[in-house]
Amino acid sequence: MIVIDGQHSDMQVASFANLEEILVKVMENGTMENRIVTDVLVNNEPFSEIYPHQAEDIEASEISSLEIISVPVGEMAMSITRELYKVVQIMGDGARHVADLFRQADDTEALEMYQDLLQVVRDFLGMIGVLRSEFTLKDHAAFNSGVEEISDLFGEMTEVMENEDWILLADLLEYEFVPATDRWKNVIHLLREDIRKVNKG
Incomplete structure (x- = not known):
C-alpha cells in the first residue's frame, strides 16, 4: 500500500525492487511538482537516509506500507522565514554573549x-539567498544594504581579530553587529510578503 498526501496510490509496492525505486517513480510522475517531501513513513516508522542511497x-x-507526506514549496518557504x-x-x-x-x-x-x-551567519545568509532567488520578484534595497553591511562588518572584525583586540571586537559585536542583525527582521518581512504574493499568484 502506497499513500501520498493522504491519497491511496495506484502504484503497488510489489512492482518495485526497493524503496529508492518507488521514491524515484513518485518524484517523476508529476504529483510532487512544486512540493517538498517532509516525511516518509515505512511500515508506519519515519525513514530518513543516514547515508546516500540508503533507500536502495x-x-x-520488507515494505508493507509506505506513506509520503509533502507540502507546497511556498508553504515550506513561509515556514522557513518563520525560522x-x-x-x-x-x-x-550569541553576539552579545561572545562580547561578554x-x-x-x-x-x-x-x-x-x-x-x-560566523557559521550561523553564513548559513542564514545562504538560506536568505536561496529564498530570494527562488521566490522574490523584486530587488530589495534593504536586502542589498543588509548583505553589504554584514560583509563590511565581517571584514572589519577579521582585521580586529588579527590584531587580537578582543575589547574592540566585543564593541563591534554589541554595538554594530547586533543592530545589523535586527535590521534583517525587516528583510525577512519583505521576503515573506513576496512569497505570500507568489503563493497567491
Missing part, C-alpha cells in the same frame, strides 16, 4: 563561540 537497501518485500526570525534572535543573543566573554577575558571560549556565530 530497503527491499520492496529565520528565530535565527536572527539567536545571532543577536571577551570582556571577561575568557578569550578561548569567546573565540570558539565566535566561530559558531
